[in-house]
Amino acid sequence: MFSKKNDGSQDADLHTLIAQSTTLHGNLAAEGFVKMDGAIIGNINLNGTLTVGESGHVTGDIHCTELVLFGKVEGNIFAQALHLKPCARVLGDIDTKTLQIEPGANYQGTVKMREFD
Secondary structure, three states: OOOOOOOOOOOOOEEEEEOOOOEEEOOEEEEEEEEEOOEEEOOEEEEEEEEEOOOOEEEOOEEEEEEEEOOEEEOOEEEEEEEEOOOOEEEOOEEEEEEEEOOOOEEEOOEEEOOOO
16 A cells, blocks of 8 residues: 655555544454554554554554554553564553563563564
8 A cells, every 4th residue: 555665754565554633443453564643442453563653552452463662552462573662651461572672661561471483
């Protein structure tokens, strides 16, 4: 749907964009690359990469291959790779294979590191 611009300013292979002014009530199931700057009240199941922007807010559990979090999650995270950026906030448990936490990121909950098949 979206492709990378020649100047590199657009995310490569973006399949779904949830804009800042959007609030979704219900579960989201998708594949590919999802960029979210709005809010979701429900669970997310994604076979691919989810990027939650600074204004993004998820109230529910997230199951995905990779999560890059700048915003806020109130729920549990199940991801093979998790990147918590400086303004990230997590209120819930984390279950992941790889975890990267940048200074300034905050989480409240437990972390379980495991191997994924």
